[in-house]
Amino acid sequence: MDACTFNAFLNQIADFSSVQCARMLSVLTSRVANARIADILQAAVAAKLSCPRCEGKDLYRHGEANGLQRFRCRACGRTFNCLTGTPLARLRLKDKWLDYAQCILESHAVRKAARLLDVDKNTTMRWRHRFLANTKADRPVSLHGIVEADETFLLESKKGSRKLGRPARKRGGKAAKRGISREQVCILVTRDRTGGTCDFVTGNGPVTTAQLLKHLPPILASDTLLVTDANAAYRAFAKKTGMAHAFVNLHAGIRVAEHARGAIHVQNVNSYHSRFHAWLRHFRGVATRYLPNYLGWRWAIDQQRIHSSETLLRAAIGVFHS
Numbered sequence: 001m002d003a004c005t006f007n008a009f010l011n012q013i014a015d016f017s018s019v020q021c022a023r024m025l026s027v028l029t030s031r032v033a034n035a036r037i038a039d040i041l042q043a044a045v046a047a048k049l050s051c052p053r054c055e056g057k058d059l060y061r062h063g064e065a066n067g068l069q070r071f072r073c074r075a076c077g078r079t080f081n082c083l084t085g086t087p088l089a090r091l092r093l094k095d096k097w098l099d100y101a102q103c104i105l106e107s108h109a110v111r112k113a114a115r116l117l118d119v120d121k122n123t124t125m126r127w128r129h130r131f132l133a134n135t136k137a138d139r140p141v142s143l144h145g146i147v148e149a150d151e152t153f154l155l156e157s158k159k160g161s162r163k164l165g166r167p168a169r170k171r172g173g174k175a176a177k178r179g180i181s182r183e184q185v186c187i188l189v190t191r192d193r194t195g196g197t198c199d200f201v202t203g204n205g206p207v208t209t210a211q212l213l214k215h216l217p218p219i220l221a222s223d224t225l226l227v228t229d230a231n232a233a234y235r236a237f238a239k240k241t242g243m244a245h246a247f248v249n250l251h252a253g254i255r256v257a258e259h260a261r262g263a264i265h266v267q268n269v270n271s272y273h274s275r276f277h278a279w280l281r282h283f284r285g286v287a288t289r290y291l292p293n294y295l296g297w298r299w300a301i302d303q304q305r306i307h308s309s310e311t312l313l314r315a316a317i318g319v320f321h322s
């Protein structure tokens with residue numbers, strides 16, 4: 001639009017009714033939000049933009065769609081934008097994504113987020129897992145030094161699943177058996193003294209040596225002193241891998257023990273468990289199949305690791321620490 005036409009248009013605004021002004025404002029707000037979000041996303045991937053099909057780097061601009069620059073790959077002809085191949089591809093209402101990212105940082109439940117954003121609750125439910133799919137992957141490559149490991153348990157929940165295979169429990173519910181049984185899902189949490197945390201949903205019932213052998217070696221550096229409780233599975237794991245291991249005998253009332261490398265305990269990992277459980281409570285039961293997303297979410301906001309909606313939006317498309 002040329003300057004003259006635009007000025008003529010601006011002059012007409014004086015004649016707008018208040019309802020028309022409100023409508024206009026909402027259209028403009030959405031346009032501005034869309035542009036800002038497009039800028040954030042495009043800047044995040046700009047340096048490493050490549051073809052999602054052949055990883056080709058020889059690209060040219062090929063028009064725009066939905067406010068995003070499209071590119072075409074010279075090698076294979078594929079067209080794409082910065083969201084192609086990410087969990088946010090083809091999600092609608094882009095202008096609300098930054099506000100939704102803020103809802104995640106504030107741990108809002110699905111309904112509250114839907115109310116704040118004026119969208120359907122099915123939308124915020126779908127967005128939650130799309131936004132967390134990549135975000136949860138932002139973990140330390142490895143843990144170093146004194147690494148505490150301990151399990152925590154949650155009652156298995158088949159919430160949202162069509163085949164229950166048992167009578168439905170009321171919200172939250174109680175296990176039929178006492179203690180740790182196959183009804184409980186085991187979460188193994190490992191944490192080093194810098195706060196680096198990795199967790200694993202190991203399956204139903206107590207953690208086994210085989211599960212420890214599967215999950216721990218890839219993330220434990222060679223200088224690790226693994227510190228656990230007296231659970232025999234850890235001792236068998238340490239024996240099999242030759243990893244330095246020390247344990248505190250909590251059943252004997254020993255919470256802190258002395259070791260050549262310093263005081264040892266599992267209190268850091270246990271307080272992480274407590275924060276996780278306290279935080280999870282306000283979601284009123286989460287489906288076990290989504291547990292890794294919730295663990296990643298907790299990690300992202302624990303100690304404000306992700307502290308802004310822009311950072312979270314970048315994490316959602318797999319761009320970290322930029």
Ligand SMILES: [Zn+2]
Pocket residue numbers: 051052053054055056073074075076077078
């Ligand atoms: Zn290509």
